[in-house]
Amino acid sequence: MTKTELISAVADQTGCTKKSADEAVNAIVSIITDTLAKGDKVSIVGFGTFEVRDRKEKQVINPQTKKMMTAPASKAPAFKAGQTLKNAVNK
Numbered sequence: 001m002t003k004t005e006l007i008s009a010v011a012d013q014t015g016c017t018k019k020s021a022d023e024a025v026n027a028i029v030s031i032i033t034d035t036l037a038k039g040d041k042v043s044i045v046g047f048g049t050f051e052v053r054d055r056k057e058k059q060v061i062n063p064q065t066k067k068m069m070t071a072p073a074s075k076a077p078a079f080k081a082g083q084t085l086k087n088a089v090n091k
Contacts, residue, residue: 003025006025007021007022007025008021010024010025032050035050036050036051036052036077039052044082045082046082046083046084046085047081047082047084047085048079048080048081048082048085049079049080049082050077050078050079051077051078051079051080052075052076052077052078053075053076053077053078054073054074054075055073055074055075055076056073057070057071057072057073058070058071059071
């Protein structure tokens with residue numbers, strides 16, 4: 001499902017206009033992004049949790065030169081599915 005399809009589905013399910021659904025979806029994405037950028041978690045009960053995980057510095061092989069190099073430490077967004085979502089997917 002693309003973002004456009006999601007907006008259409010939200011508009012159909014709620015009975016609002018596509019413009020209102022677009023604003024709502026964009027607001028949710030923006031809020032989740034801003035919250036993760038601050039280092040906080042976003043928990044939606046029954047759906048899941050969005051969080052930021054730290055990745056350690058590690059040694060990797062450059063595929064072009066075949067030489068070892070160091071990949072720097074970084075942060076990565078992560079999602080952990082809630083039990084309700086897991087159950088729905090596994091039906």
